[in-house]
Amino acid sequence: MDMLDEFDVKIIKELEKDGRIAYSTIASNLKISNTMVHQRINRLFEQGIITGIKPILNEKQIGYDWASFTGITLNKDSDSERIIEALKEIPEITECYFVTGSFTLYLKITARNHEHMRKILYDKIDNIPGIAKTDSMVELGCAFKRNVSL
Known part of the structure; x- marks a missing residue:
């Protein structure tokens, strides 16, 4: 600091x-x-310490009642750049992280309802060439979210 x-x-x-x-x-x-x-x-x-000042949306207030944390396994990790570009085209994916362990990427997905979530997972994400599988956990609410303490 x-x-x-x-x-x-x-x-x-x-x-x-x-x-x-x-x-x-x-x-x-x-x-x-x-x-x-x-x-x-x-x-x-x-210096890139502050990257932006923008509104924080309450997704539930605008009709997005479902969210998931989804791990993605790739056929080849070398495809990650192309796959990330394809994931960026899906507006319901709000966060994407590189992770260690069983998955290559970890996503936060926000959807209107369970049917919408199913379509995002099966019709959009699973159709991206190079994705071997997804593993999702349904989010039941955010206990808290904050910036790192200064």
Whole structure:
């Protein structure tokens, strides 16, 4: 955490509370200049520490009542780049990770209902050449999700 000083951490914590907060409000809350807040946030973006400020959707409120964590086994791991590009074309896949162990990739899939989930798994994912099998666990709700503590 050498790249972050106390002001960077305080600014990030303000943005975590409300990503829409005015920079002038952050400056006032932290008793620093508006210019300093602008410069710090710009630097945090340039360094890739902050990668974006966007809304966090509550999927259930917009009709997506089902989610799964799905492990994917590939016929050949060397096909992973092509398969990842195909997975990116499926909008219901919201996260994709490289993992160790039994699977090559691990996905988070969000669907409207069990029929929609079945179609995503069987009609979309299973039809991607190079995927040997999938193994899914249904998500029953998120206990919590957060950024790493600063």
